[in-house]
Amino acid sequence: MSTHSPKAMTAALAQHWDVMERLCAHSREVGTFELEEIERVIARAFPTRTSGDHAGVLQDLSDRGLVQRLPRSDRRRVHPDVLTYVQRLTRERDLGLSGIIKVRIDSIHAATATLQEATEQVNRSGMVAAARQLWQQFDDIGTQLDQDRHAILEVAERAKAMDPSLPLAVRYHQVLEAYDQYVDPMVAMMDSGPGGIFHKHLLAAGDALDAAVQVLITTHGHLVTETRILRDAAYQARELRRLGREVMQHCTSTLLPLRNEIREHSTLAAAVGTVLGLVRKKGAKRVLTTARLPVAVREAFHKITAGPELINLMAVAKNYQPPIIEFPEESEGNDGAPLDVVDLASLRAGLEADGGADDLLAWVSERNPDWQDVTILSAFHALAQRDDGKAVELSDSRSWLDLKTIRVGHHPVVVRPAKEDLQ
Numbered sequence: 320m321s322t323h324s325p326k327a328m329t330a331a332l333a334q335h336w337d338v339m340e341r342l343c344a345h346s347r348e349v350g351t352f353e354l355e356e357i358e359r360v361i362a363r364a365f366p367t368r369t370s371g372d373h374a375g376v377l378q379d380l381s382d383r384g385l386v387q388r389l390p391r392s393d394r395r396r397v398h399p400d401v402l403t404y405v406q407r408l409t410r411e412r413d414l415g416l417s418g419i420i421k422v423r424i425d426s427i428h429a430a431t432a433t434l435q436e437a438t439e440q441v442n443r444s445g446m447v448a449a450a451r452q453l454w455q456q457f458d459d460i461g462t463q464l465d466q467d468r469h470a471i472l473e474v475a476e477r478a479k480a481m482d483p484s485l486p487l488a489v490r491y492h493q494v495l496e497a498y499d500q501y502v503d504p505m506v507a508m509m510d511s512g513p514g515g516i517f518h519k520h521l522l523a524a525g526d527a528l529d530a531a532v533q534v535l536i537t538t539h540g541h542l543v544t545e546t547r548i549l550r551d552a553a554y555q556a557r558e559l560r561r562l563g564r565e566v567m568q569h570c571t572s573t574l575l576p577l578r579n580e581i582r583e584h585s586t587l588a589a590a591v592g593t594v595l596g597l598v599r600k601k602g603a604k605r606v607l608t609t610a611r612l613p614v615a616v617r618e619a620f621h622k623i624t625a626g627p628e629l630i631n632l633m634a635v636a637k638n639y640q641p642p643i644i645e646f647p648e649e650s651e652g653n654d655g656a657p658l659d660v661v662d663l664a665s666l667r668a669g670l671e672a673d674g675g676a677d678d679l680l681a682w683v684s685e686r687n688p689d690w691q692d693v694t695i696l697s698a699f700h701a702l703a704q705r706d707d708g709k710a711v712e713l714s715d716s717r718s719w720l721d722l723k724t725i726r727v728g729h730h731p732v733v734v735r736p737a738k739e740d741l742q
Contacts, residue, residue: 323384331383337364343405351394427456431524438531441538446531447545450552457555464566471570494577502570521560528553659694678731692722703732
């Protein structure tokens with residue numbers, strides 16, 4: 320086959336987009352075309368042109384590589400790369416395979432191990448290469464998830480648009496196939512439990528990328544390009560986790576009602592068929608001996624309760640007065656203990672009047688024996704802070720002080736009068 324330049328093929332695709340979009344959509348059903356089929360597609364795209372113009376368009380598509388001739392055949396097909404490109408842009412691709420995503424998740428796990436090894440060795444080029452590899456895998460998975468979401472929606476729409484007279488098993492065949500072969504494996508893969516490798520490996524990759532950023536900044540300074548690559552990859556990992564949850568919720572909510580509908584219908588049809596078969600063999604009187612049909616009847620439970628109107632009427636008739644129950648007032652978070660009133664200015668004046676203290680905590684405790692332990696400690700810390708920024712003077716010896724509920728081991732804070740401190 321002749322090789323055509325990408326630039327020429329892109330220009331030809333832009334020129335013949337209406338025809339190629341129809342051909343690519345039709346390729347999902349037939350794969351290859353006869354020349355007459357392509358001409359009919361061209362005629363639908365350009366109904367006002369002549370048959371000679373249609374043949375000229377077909378010849379141009381073949382000459383510029385958008386349509387290829389199959390070997391040893393007169394049939395044609397759309398160029399595979401052009402088909403993939405157009406289907407991806409128009410979201411006409413078929414549902415992908417969950418196994419492909421699993422393989423890519425395993426590749427993420429391997430690339431994360433490579434990144435961690437490069438981070439431990441402070442290998443800058445190795446960290447960047449692993450980050451680029453992770454980024455590529457993130458992008459591929461995100462693209463497939465987005466395409467799969469639209470493919471799931473199209474599967475549901477095709478099932479709903481089919482002839483209602485067809486059996487549900489025929490109409491919803493693709494629904495059941497998509498749910499069993501794609502949605503179920505993907506939900507298991509994205510489970511938050513031990514078997515859910517999707518979020519686990521993505522979380523590990525994001526943590527490894529964040530750690531690599533810190534190592535890169537610490538050891539090599541702020542390298543703009545390399546740091547940006549690592550940070551963008553870490554963001555992509557977090558975004559992919561969000562996209563995965565969103566796609567699975569969308570797919571499940573789209574297909575699950577249809578799947579449940581066909582399963583309920585199948586159960587009901589099987590039950591009815593069984594009963595009819597027994598009736599045909601044994602007769603209705605011998606088979607239908609109960610008032611209810613087996614399996615096909617849903618249990619309905621009824622419960623009789625007195626409404627609020629009847630309750631109010633009975634209360635008025637009996638002169639019922641509800642008892643008044645006094646509840647204790649809610650405490651303000653102090654468990655009923657009285658609040659301690661602290662006057663720091665008065666405490667500082669008293670400390671100055673006493674000529675300081677060799678143990679500030681013991682002084683506060685002895686001066687206010689009714690205070691709670693938390694109040695004593697708070698007042699102690701407030702008095703121990705110096706306004707001039709100098710360090711607090713601590714005693715060399717360690718001592719223990721018993722408060723009401725706790726025992727404090729500390730080096731006593733020594734407080735001297737202001738005059739002694741200035742000397």
